[in-house]
Amino acid sequence: MNERNERIHGVACTFRRPSDVFHAAERVRDAGWKCWDVHTPFPIHGMDQAMGLPRSPVPRLTLLGGVTGFLTGCLLTWYMNSYDYPLIVGGKPYWSVIFPFPVLYECTILFAAFGTFFGQFIFNRLPHHHHPLFDLPQFSRVSDDAFMIVLEARDPNFHLDESRNFLLSLGGQEITVIRD
């Protein structure tokens, strides 16, 4: 890392086919890079393994949401129909897990869905409207039919000229320096 890298976000290059970017990603992974990403118009099958990414942590928040939802449902129905304003209906117990089960079931799904939905945003760090990548002219093609590898400057492997040559050796085109 040298001083002029401070204002540099990284280097980017584009590929034209999914197979090209897939094999390039395997080589970046094998070179030991940690701060880099592959930008694609659609999720490429097997890319997580090609990049060496761990399993997504989203399910943890789904589970947390589901458990919270179930307990919230229990608390809600118990507090309202049994504690705060006990209702006698048909001589049945004030509260059991059986009669409000549809409510508990729906609360579980609702909160688990919230956990999943917001989990996706939290782990993806979205919304994020200002990003150096949006200034690249070729980045607008990434949502269409271009595939892009970005090596970030915060990776210890990063050195401007070496990283550019590395991308060139991977077969990348339009190698561009991204400035912050």
Added chain:
Amino acid sequence: MAHAHDSSQERPAILDKVRPAELPRAKLILNDRSFHWITDKVCGIVEEPTPTWWKVLFCAALFIASFTFIGMAYLVSTGTGTWGLRSPVGWGWAIVNFVFWVGIGHAGTLISAILCLLRQKWRTSINRAAEAMTIFAVMCAGLFPLFHVGRVWFAWWLFPIPNQNGIWPQFRSPLEWDVFAVSTYFTVSTLFWYMGMIPDLGAIRDRAKTWWRKAFYSLLAMGWRGGNRQWSNFEMAYLLLAGLSTPLVLSVHTIVSFDFAVSNVPGWHTTIFPPYFVAGAIFSGFAMVLTLMLPLRAIYRLHDVINQYHIDNMCKIILATGSMVGYAYATEFFIAAYSGNAYEKFAFINRAFGQYAWAYWIMVSCNVITPQLFWFKKVRENHSLVWIICLFVNVGMWFERFVITVTSLANDYLPSSWGYYSPTIVDIFTFFGTFGFFSVLFLLFIRFLPLLPIAELKIVSPQADPHAH
């Protein structure tokens, strides 16, 4: 074990070499369209100048939608008597319309959730529009029970919010379960729909020319960058939401059927109701998907992405669920006869031959007989005929809910309190208006949001395979 292993090695090979059979899969995208073609096709719908047909339809839909809102305003200012509800039929068209619209929504969730888990790739061409249909149908559905409570300004008492009377909702009531089921269904469907749309909104954002388009779609796309680290979380969340929506497909209409089945009115108090309602919901929902998608396919020339294979599959689902519904009608009759319960027997004989026999036979001919035409390939390939059959299914499923709701209430235990229910002009206009309300929302969706899932269509095209050369 060792002995068995040895003998298997000694066994001579039947074939010298195993040659896997060549079974080509049906193509989901015809004419080998490129990624760019897909982006262009779907974004083009949003980017083109507003077509004249859209403006005409939008004005017509707004006009028709006003019927609902004028009808509701009249109801609120006058009273629920304007809906033709009186003893013994307290659940007239309002509940019929509610069940009808909620049922339509189920196809969207089935396509987005269950078919996703079953890896039915053909779903990608229709899932976005079907999910939009779900959300708008649930919005139409929600209006009816909301205003059916009579004093709509007290409808919030249904929610677990403290009120000045110090009382709470009663969680033993299926109507209260319905509040939770339908509001959860609406919320989860909306989250799922929006989350699935984020990458496509990003694609529209990246092509936007004017600053307001850029601003509008940037805001909606949340700064999506399509990095694989984002896709990894996105795909996991998508799969989990599909998994979470799957029990919703089955539970929402189950709970709607509990509104009937938990009571002890003859003809309603049956255990077959939940599965029978769910099958009927999917049946009517797919009919609605085809009713909407066939014209859109023709207008926007989507023949390469919604091809005969997609239409065949949807027709076959309609055939399967329609047959299930027909089977359920027969089972109801059998169980009524077998039960030995005089009231139950009467309820079913009365349905088929009583004062509402006309409605019953419309239901049977539209729901049981018409979809059987889908056995024939010639019929499935004639898209005008498919569209007309789907309209029949929509009509038939509305009549199914009418028959269930009204016949059982109009002629229950006490002959002295029997009656004949007819809707008023307010009922008819309010219901008719919801088609306008639905169309307004759907037309806005077509105009401003990606009609087909761009990223998912690219996944199912053959060139997306990273191992293909």
